[in-house]
Amino acid sequence: MPTGVALHDPRQQLFDAAGRVLVRDGASELTSRAVTAEAGVAKGVLHRYFTDFDGFLTELVLDRIARAEASPLPGAAGTGTVVGNLTTALVAGFDPVAIAIIVLVIARDELRRRLRAAGTARLPLVGEVTAVVARYLAAERDLGRIAPDADVDTLAPTLIGAAHLRFTERKDDPEAPEAVRGVVAAVLAGVLR
Template identity: 75%
Template sequence: MPTGVALHDARRQLFDAAARVLLRDGPSELTSRSVTTEAGVAKGVLHRHFTDFDGFLTELVLDRITQIEAQAADLRDATGSVADNLTNALVKGFEPVMVSIIVLVIARDELRRRLRAAGTAHLPLVGEYTAMIADYLRSERAAGRIAADADVETLAPTLIGAAHLKFTEKSDTAPEAVHKVVTSLLSGNAAGTRDVDH
């Protein structure tokens, strides 16, 4: 490697470099060259660890899905109100890098094909995030913090879709704007206003 950069965890360094490129330049500028340049390594390093660029992107998305699984555990253990817990989860879930990766997944047919072959949701990342929100809502319904007849299977994708639109339209969407969407959508499913809103 001409730069002399030691690669203790090449995959993680390349994933982190991709995140920086996405954050700074957007998904249209993410290439194998931009990733290796950002990581400060020779271009061949990426191809030593991944079959090709779509293979790299597949592993990048799968890494993000692993992070969603970890976030799901945190969400189940959250002690705030239902609205606050959902707001925090949605703000974290639609941070700018995640939105850019979702754009990549939508734009690249081969990437979607490989992800589906790996067993992801039909729309990778969005599907896993929706499942996480649905699981959380089911637990809150069982605990009596949202209505016993709340239609979780409709509410979860509605929350995801509304939040995604907010962050797609404006990357610096304030948590307060997401909270407003959440409380509005929860209002018809509240078992008790105190538990949902406060």
């Protein structure tokens, strides 16, 4: 990239490029050089905005966590159907970049260490998404749309784990949303009102 070309949002440009590399090439091919090449910027741009590559990766995951925690799902309580709301949220939450980021977090010890130091869940991103689902289920329980004795702290990770498996097993499958709907309906069958 020529010197003097303005970058409108370099952090987001680099995050988006990292997401494309992760989805296309996998966690093992994600390097600072691959990210800057994908972003179309000079190699030094990444290090201008981040202390090092693991610092960049930490910020990438923290950005995804912030997006997950801002999910509109808890606010949907009492509207639509419980199964429909959860299916929509899980399909949106498990986009290809999110799945690739989960793999990245699992693969990189230093990244997990930095994320834990930043106060993330024990399994970063997955834990925060699980907490959002648990808040939504608790709100639905309070509204009487699921059983008053429903154990949302067990139901939430069950839904997250089952949905995650559906997306990783059925990569790029247009039927994956319907498969997730089936999982949500099955997991909640005993508590829906």
